[in-house]
Amino acid sequence: MSRRLRQVRYVVGENPVTLAAFSLFLAIVVLALAGPWIAPFDPLLSDTSRALQPPSRRHWFGTDQIGRDVLSRILVATRLDLAIALSAVAISFGLGSLAGACAGFFGGWTDRIVTRVTDTIMAFPLFVLAMAIVAALGNTLANIVIATAIINLPFYARMARAEANVRREMGFVEAARLAGNGQVGVLARHVFPNCLPPMMVQASLNLGWAILNAASLSFIGLGVRPPTPEWGIMVADGAAFIVSGEWWIALFPGLALMLAVFCFNLLGDGLRDLIDPRRRT
Amino acid sequence: MTFAKLAGRRLALALPGLVGVVVVTFLLNRALPGDPAAFFAGPAATPQAIAEIRIKLGLDRSLPQQFILYVRDLARGDLGKSLTTGQSVRADLLARLPASLELTLCSLALALAVALPLGILAATRPGSWVDHAARVVTTAGVSLPIFFTGLLLVYVFYYLLGWAPAPLGRLDAFTSPPPPVIGFYLVDSALAGDGVAFRASLHQLVLPAVTLGLFAMAPIARMTRAAMLGVLASDFVRTARAAGLAPRTVLFTYALRNALLPVVTLLGMVFSFLLGANVLVEKVFAWPGVGSYALEALIASDYAPVQGFVLTMASLYVLLNLAIDILYGLIDARVRIEG
Numbered sequence: 001m002s003r004r005l006r007q008v009r010y011v012v013g014e015n016p017v018t019l020a021a022f023s024l025f026l027a028i029v030v031l032a033l034a035g036p037w038i039a040p041f042d043p044l045l046s047d048t049s050r051a052l053q054p055p056s057r058r059h060w061f062g063t064d065q066i067g068r069d070v071l072s073r074i075l076v077a078t079r080l081d082l083a084i085a086l087s088a089v090a091i092s093f094g095l096g097s098l099a100g101a102c103a104g105f106f107g108g109w110t111d112r113i114v115t116r117v118t119d120t121i122m123a124f125p126l127f128v129l130a131m132a133i134v135a136a137l138g139n140t141l142a143n144i145v146i147a148t149a150i151i152n153l154p155f156y157a158r159m160a161r162a163e164a165n166v167r168r169e170m171g172f173v174e175a176a177r178l179a180g181n182g183q184v185g186v187l188a189r190h191v192f193p194n195c196l197p198p199m200m201v202q203a204s205l206n207l208g209w210a211i212l213n214a215a216s217l218s219f220i221g222l223g224v225r226p227p228t229p230e231w232g233i234m235v236a237d238g239a240a241f242i243v244s245g246e247w248w249i250a251l252f253p254g255l256a257l258m259l260a261v262f263c264f265n266l267l268g269d270g271l272r273d274l275i276d277p278r279r280r281t
Numbered sequence: 282m283t284f285a286k287l288a289g290r291r292l293a294l295a296l297p298g299l300v301g302v303v304v305v306t307f308l309l310n311r312a313l314p315g316d317p318a319a320f321f322a323g324p325a326a327t328p329q330a331i332a333e334i335r336i337k338l339g340l341d342r343s344l345p346q347q348f349i350l351y352v353r354d355l356a357r358g359d360l361g362k363s364l365t366t367g368q369s370v371r372a373d374l375l376a377r378l379p380a381s382l383e384l385t386l387c388s389l390a391l392a393l394a395v396a397l398p399l400g401i402l403a404a405t406r407p408g409s410w411v412d413h414a415a416r417v418v419t420t421a422g423v424s425l426p427i428f429f430t431g432l433l434l435v436y437v438f439y440y441l442l443g444w445a446p447a448p449l450g451r452l453d454a455f456t457s458p459p460p461p462v463i464g465f466y467l468v469d470s471a472l473a474g475d476g477v478a479f480r481a482s483l484h485q486l487v488l489p490a491v492t493l494g495l496f497a498m499a500p501i502a503r504m505t506r507a508a509m510l511g512v513l514a515s516d517f518v519r520t521a522r523a524a525g526l527a528p529r530t531v532l533f534t535y536a537l538r539n540a541l542l543p544v545v546t547l548l549g550m551v552f553s554f555l556l557g558a559n560v561l562v563e564k565v566f567a568w569p570g571v572g573s574y575a576l577e578a579l580i581a582s583d584y585a586p587v588q589g590f591v592l593t594m595a596s597l598y599v600l601l602n603l604a605i606d607i608l609y610g611l612i613d614a615r616v617r618i619e620g
Contacts, residue, residue: 120301124595127557129305132591135579136309212426216561219428220576235429239565242436243447251436254429262424 008274018270024263032079039072043229052241055248062248064237070249073229074256080230081260084141085210088148093203095149096156101195103157104164105187114161118154126151130213134222144223148213152206159202163195201272208264215257231257291606295599302595307351310588311344360592361585365578370589374571378593379464380451381563381570385555387467387486388493392551396498397544400505401537404513415502422499427558431492431565438488445488446481448566456481489566496558497551504547508540515539538612545609552601556594 031038041059047067055062061070103114121129133147167173168191176190215232218224224233231253238250326334335341339350354360360370403415431448438445446453451466459470459478466482512518513536521531560572567573575590 116297116301119298120305122553123298123301123599124305124591125553125556125598127554127560128591128594130557131560131575131579132306132309132587135584135587208424215426216428219426220560220564221580232426232428235426235432239428239432242432243440245436245440247436247440250429250432254426254432257426258424258429261426262420265420265424 017266021263021266021270024259025267028078028082028260028263031075032082035075035078039069039075041069041072043068043073043076044227045069052246052249054246061252062246064234064249065241068227070234070252073234074231074253077229077231077234077253078256078260080224080228081211081215081232081257084145084148084214085207088145088210088214089152089203089207091145091149092152092156092206093199096153097160097192097195097199099153100157100160100162101164101187101192104161105168105191106183107165111161114157118157121150121154127213127216130217131220131222134217139222141223144214144217147217148210151213152210155202155206156199159199160195163198164191167191167194201268204264204271205268208261208268211257211264212261287610288607291603291610294606295603298599298602299596302592302599303352303355304348306588306592306595307348309591310351310584311347355592360589363578363586364583365581365586370586373574373586374589374593377569377571377574380568381559381572383465383467384486384489384493384562384568384570385559387490389497389551389555391490391494392497392501395494396501397505399498400502401509401532403502403506404509404540405532407510412506415506418495419499419503422495422502425495427492427496428561428565430495431489431562434488434492435565446484448488450567450569451485452478452481453485489562489568492565493555493558493562497555500547500551500554501544504544505540508543509536512536512540542609542613545605545612549602549605552598552605556598 036043045068047063050059050063050067051065053059053063053067059069059071061074064070064073099114099117103111124132130147130151133150134143137143137146164187173186173190176186181189214223215230215235218230218232219236221236224230226233226237234253235250235257238246238248238253241247241249339347342350358371360374362368363370363373366373399411399415399418403409403412406412435445435448439447452458456478459466459473459475462469462472467479467486470476470478470482518531518536521535522528526535559570560576562568563570563572564576571590571593575587578584578586578590
């Protein structure tokens with residue numbers, strides 16, 4: 001364990017950016033958990049006498065068109081944005097790695113079906129497919145998660161397939177087979193766990209993309225309904241006021257979104273350094 | 282292998298993709314919430330009228346039969362009718378597609394024009410300020426929400442500086458559009474010799490094209506840099522240098538041509554992002570393209586246009602990938618020989 005810790009310390013010490021990203025990630029998680037309690041105002045409380053106020057000591061990030069506090073809304077929205085992205089990535093990670101590992105390990109029909117499905121998904125421009133899925137299944141939050149999960153699925157499936165395929169004929173797998181394990185047992189206990197580390201990196205990089213994607217869908221009016229605070233919808237709210245100079249309504253939620261995505265991307269790079277030293281940049 | 286044979290073979294490979302797209306759009310269409318017949322009949326319809334519409338739409342038949350009907354309609358170019366505009370979806374899409382394509386192609390050209398030199402410079406001078414600039418551009422490009430970049434640009438260049446026109450479509454209210462030839466305002470106005478319309482449409486185009494271009498620039502610059510670094514460290518480049526070839530010849534004739542291969546492959550992914558991001562940029566800049574058309578329809582629960590849009594974008598994407606494959610064959614002689 002202490003060796004592991006030393007390795008973590010070495011990699012983090014080598015790359016202060018990773019440390020910064022990790023601290024930022026912790027901050028985001030804390031905000032997601034504690035957001036509603038630290039928010040200075042009720043995120044839904046409107047006060048038209050205080051509408052469209054620029055940032056001030058009372059409202060650090062200003063107020064929106066119906067007088068809601070922008071800072072409070074951003075803080076409260078953290079949990080929702082993170083939850084959407086996490087659940088979407090969890091679904092595509094689970095399903096994708098399972099399907100991909102089976103395809104790579106068993107080959108034959110399983111492989112053909114999985115490859116065909118992932119190829120079909122990839123035949124669409126992914127954001128357009130997400131729009132189509134939400135349009136077809138209905139404009140709800142759950143369907144945003146499903147759509148985001150589906151368009152991420154091919155990346156995990158392909159990666160897991162390649163990893164399982166490489167390991168299928170390796171010595172330790174042969175040994176596990178000779179020791180009397182069944183096909184499913186070999187896959188579940190020996191091949192699959194070994195495919196996971198590179199997939200974790202993918203998941204971390206993907207999280208940023210999933211947040212971006214979900215926020216983009218709500219920016220165009222899908223999924224999250226007003227007045228629910230969510231970063232994408234808040235930027236959409238502020239978009240109408242940009243041309244008249246009220247920049248703070250769109251800027252701050254946009255910055256929050258950007259920081260979160262940035263953080264996950266850096267974290268993914270750092271995680272890759274930790275797990276796969278060969279690809280260190 | 283001849284070029285025509287190569288192209289034919291790639292086309293055959295693209296077909297399963299197209300079939301998949303048609304099947305998925307059909308299934309998505311049938312998974313619609315509620316009864317499409319009741320929806321088309323309107324709220325005041327009698328049960329009898331709904332039943333008639335159901336027969337007219339073919340909804341009373343089995344799923345495979347419906348699929349055959351669907352494919353037959355598609356083959357005739359019939360994408361249904363938009364309830365909001367009252368026009369056929371095909372006419373609407375055809376009228377709006379040039380706007381989207383003009384925007385996408387301009388932004389792609391812009392991205393390539395900046396990202397390729399940036400990537401090459403960064404690879405030939407690792408650790409220099411160009412390299413750092415490239416890293417900043419690539420990291421920011423993948424982290425910035427595209428709608429947010431667009432709004433920032435509008436705020437700075439329209440509201441603060443007043444350099445850009447209001448983000449309200451392809452032309453300002455005082456300029457009349459040029460006579461349509463291919464639908465690209467820049468090309469049409471140039472053909473008509475209409476300098477006023479050319480300048481006006483260029484003005485309107487700059488900000489949305491830069492927004493989309495910034496987004497596409499990141500992966501291209503990143504890949505160019507990485508591929509160039511790899512190629513420059515390879516044996517054949519060392520040999521070419523040792524043989525005394527001019528640095529320029531080594532860099533552009535030998536290294537760049539090989540480094541371009543992964544970049545061309547990446548273009549497929551870039552197009553996937555661009556076609557999706559187009560929707561967001563069109564919303565921010567009130568650009569009258571197919572994306573904003575689909576959005577208006579989506580918000581009004583008008584499904585035929587959305588479906589037509591998805592089908593158009595997906596087919597376009599399959600065709601673009603086909604073009605990229607063929608381009609790949611042109612650049613890489615090995616693909617042609619091995620087949």
